[in-house]
Amino acid sequence: MSKAGFDEGVVIASEERPEKLQSDKAPGIATTGSGWTKVSCPCCVSEWVEPLVLVKLGENVRPETKRWLIKLIGTPQKDGGAALLAHPGEDATGDIIMVSAPRCTLLQATEELGLCKTFKNGEMETFSYDNRENFRHSDNMEMFLTVAEKQYIVKYELEGLRARRDVRIPGLADKYTLQHRDNIWHKMISAGVVVDTFPLHNKAKLKELSKSWYSGNQLSQPLDSVNAYFGSTVGFYFSFLDFYTWSLLPPAILGLFITYFSSEVQKEAVEAVAGSQAEIHEEDAGLGVSGHMIQAVFSMLWSTVFMELWKRRSASNSYRWGTLDLAERFAEPRPGFHGDLGMNSVTGRMEPLFPEWQRDLRMALVSVPVVGLFLGMVLLGMLCFYWAENQVMWIHEEWDSVVSQTLLYAPSVLHIVYTNVLATGYKTVAQSLTEFENHREESAFQNHLTAKVLVFTFFNYFAVLFHIAFVKQDVPLLRKRLASLLIVTQLVNQVTEVVIPFLVDRFVSAPHRSESEDDPEEDKFRNQITLPVFPGLFAEYIELLVQFGYLSLFSCVYPLTAVLLLINNVTEIRSDAYKICKLFRKPFSAPVANMGVWQIAFEILSFVAVVSNCWLLTLSPQLQRMQHEGQMSSSDIMLMAILAEHVIIIVKVTVAALIPDEPDWIKKKKARMQYTSMQALRQKNLPSDES
């Protein structure tokens, strides 16, 4: 039935497709012969093909171009294709292609990516294609690979397509002729043939997942299912969110305790929230300062313990999710990577090469100065804002009128506009800079991009608070700002992340969805095109980082921070889960072994926190009063703070060194892996070199 050649297959499909689909009533569609390209190897023939990825074509794509693309997707890799399965959709001339993957391609890509899978003895081992019989479920792709992995593999194969020789693409202008080793998928995108490529939701699995994730009252998240459905990038975010939220319990309890027992702090908090300007220096009780200090020291040590325990959790996640031994370094470079063609000295393959020192040079001479410039512009903006605010205050005092009254808002408005313009501009610049740095691996690219945006965003958020703390040295103002930021942030979060999504879903999306029951299968997939693209986890992570910043940098100022964050995060877990399941297209997710650059950001913050907290303690009202009363000189206070800072940093470094980053069993596991491959290497050389 599907024995015909590729070209023929496409033609047949275009003629038979409509009727076939009408009669197809099963929720999972597509059997062999229902329009999927033929698989090249007999072992991969399967009765049922699960559509994994949808490729949206441009409106004006000619049928011959689509046929060419479908054929390319189905061609075996040895002939320069992607060895995937393609389906032209309801109509051979329509603007979508559905892509799936046969067993052999999936297995080979699993080896190439270095994923670990369950060995016959029940342990996770790096998958080896030659040895596939010894891995559990390697004959059943449903059980062997997660949906997210299969979808990522499809993307990986599509984006890895490279022209073997110069080729003219049918139906396209000559300027899009492929040169040798051109990345075909990139060319297709730039030619407007491919508009979008995204993984498809699996309604049944999604429903099951959402039920165990956010619909009930459960406290724990089904993290393994999240990883299976959305991939490890998303899995790590939710695992971290979970771990972080429960780690807030100790500081939250301590905060409540301190607030309860120290009426003074309580009052301050209330006053700060209410925006009262009352001077509170005079009313300090003894307990207040010691409460502050306990809170500060506790939170500084807590943050290190938290991060170290997270690393262990992260390592065991990575083991369970099979990403302990990723082989990205040895795989093909990412599609955007360019350089002179040469032999990779590690793998011995021909591929573009780009010297490390040139990348370092570009980072040092271009990226760093540009990022510095933008940070300087943030600072400049802030200083202008303060200057302008003073000016308008002065003007308002001089000429008290309606005009001057409205003028009072001008600096704030201008500053907000300036900041937003800067942030938008910066994002584009950061993207281009990271492209320019020309990283070989996708993860390196992502980490450098994230790091750039992160530094800027963080600076943007905290510049004002640092200015108040270190330059103005105004603790009451800092406390007030912090309290209002925390509460405003939470309210805004609740609205944007829970209320609006719910309303959108209820009144905008739901009507659309109700139709879909009787629609042909393709239309259900088509519906997913209308969903907005998932914006990525950057915003989610930065929110956590900023929270963590409020908590650790200025913890001694406002003890209830952790309580507020805990409440916020419990709802955050649900709203984030709801968002990713319902409101966006499913994102692709590369297998990753950890949070990447975010982990470093949290760690750096926890050290900066020591400096900031010790500084804030020198500004504590009681010490200030002691100084006024002559009990301690200002240099004595400073000395004490320096001593405290050094001791706490030494303790933190020691604690971080003493808590191993990986649980003992993972260390053993890794040593075992290394030992086996050492053994294999010793044995291997013999036949291959002597024969």
Add this chain to the structure above:
Amino acid sequence: MSKAGFDEGVVIASEERPEKLQSDKAPGIATTGSGWTKVSCPCCVSEWVEPLVLVKLGENVRPETKRWLIKLIGTPQKDGGAALLAHPGEDATGDIIMVSAPRCTLLQATEELGLCKTFKNGEMETFSYDNRENFRHSDNMEMFLTVAEKQYIVKYELEGLRARRDVRIPGLADKYTLQHRDNIWHKMISAGVVVDTFPLHNKAKLKELSKSWYSGNQLSQPLDSVNAYFGSTVGFYFSFLDFYTWSLLPPAILGLFITYFSSEVQKEAVEAVAGSQAEIHEEDAGLGVSGHMIQAVFSMLWSTVFMELWKRRSASNSYRWGTLDLAERFAEPRPGFHGDLGMNSVTGRMEPLFPEWQRDLRMALVSVPVVGLFLGMVLLGMLCFYWAENQVMWIHEEWDSVVSQTLLYAPSVLHIVYTNVLATGYKTVAQSLTEFENHREESAFQNHLTAKVLVFTFFNYFAVLFHIAFVKQDVPLLRKRLASLLIVTQLVNQVTEVVIPFLVDRFVSAPHRSESEDDPEEDKFRNQITLPVFPGLFAEYIELLVQFGYLSLFSCVYPLTAVLLLINNVTEIRSDAYKICKLFRKPFSAPVANMGVWQIAFEILSFVAVVSNCWLLTLSPQLQRMQHEGQMSSSDIMLMAILAEHVIIIVKVTVAALIPDEPDWIKKKKARMQYTSMQALRQKNLPSDES
């Protein structure tokens, strides 16, 4: 040519030995013509055997015990022996055994230790026994392994001997009966059978080495030859000494420059050296302080750059010396390791196991408190010394007499005695503590032992200087102390390391040596027993660390430090080389990949230096005067110092992160190794699991 050389060597050897060897008619020991035990495999039969290690037996060892031991050494490993070659010496009943190693044992041990050797393509690859034909010179042990490696392998095999079953040793009391898995060599030592085991000097090679090392006026050391002859432990020490010495050039030049241009500093230095008590605060010139500051900032940054560059040098040494991929973790545990017999989950072998957490517990609950106690006792001793000194001063002032005059020396004398007693006691305690921690690997044992002694010794050296700097805050006194310490240390060093060794060699050792020309071969080896045991590199390293401490911790106080150290170290290189070549028995040296714990010690010191220098700058005379004159408050000065400290630490951390620890080509090399073993693993599983 080389074949002929060997044959000739045999002839000479047999000419020298005949009569003595005739008397060797021990039953059961098959001997070749020259008295060596027979090798078990035909490929290893060689005409000429190089004696590598000498085993000195106890005086009362019975001939049957010696015969048993010789037989054991010669027995193949599969029968529980060491698969080495043994020679009973001039006389079968004499008290020495000479040991050598046949080719197969050497090659197998090379694989077991994970040494890298030159592959046929000229690169260093981890040696594989199965693949030995592809390694250069693998048929010629003279070229393939260095002398130090061969000798270490003999030691490794001897100390790895374990009883296969319960065995009574002939000629020994029943209490020395071997139990299953007992370490035989340890039992032999505790039974007094083996008194000493040490590697033999090779006079010809030693002569050649010393000629290119310290006899001429050469500036560079023949480090590869040093590594080949003495092993990588010694190689790394001399490589570091070399690198460190030349790295002193920039701070030395700067120091000279500052001293020359700042007459004030020059004068201070002279005064400090001369011991003048003149108050110099009043005479400060402007340049003085800025000179101090330049020197301090430069030396703080210099130390980081120096350490980072050293790490790169160290990595390339490790590549050249074949220790990049040591497999100590996967080898048998060190002989002193004990625990319940069980299966090692990594290698799958039966061996003693000892849980990690139990070791951690022992370290936390026993080692750390005990070390802390000793440090406390050092501190206590110092405080008592200061107190006693004040007391005797006061007594002397009250009762000025001869008795009180002599009493003035009492505190110093008592303190020196106390310190020495403490140090001696501590060394024993540190050894027992590290034994008690029960480390699996020899390198871990050595590192923990070194770390313990290092902390104590360093504390001992620097407690007084820190006391002067931080508690007494007396910069002139610190400067005086430092200058005198530097000069005294150098003089003492020159005397103990150059003059005394020379005299000993000239007038004590030389007469002995002149006789040896006509002696039989065995007597020449026997002579080496009379040499003292090499005391190890601890004293050499700690000397460098203390130097580095003077230089970096208090660099701003005395700018000429680097100059003095440079002069000292240029001679130090020669005297150390002379010492190890001529005055001691040759030491065993395990293959190591780096300096181990010393590297960490130098790095920590370079960070402590920032704190100490910034603190000393606040005590600088000019700032103190500005404070007196009211130009700056003490808290302003403090703030400046904190700011400087934080900035410098951030710069140091950044520089350390930016300079890669390994040169690019070594990173590639390692990636290549990993890639090959990954490939091997993927291919290997197939036949071994499917067949």
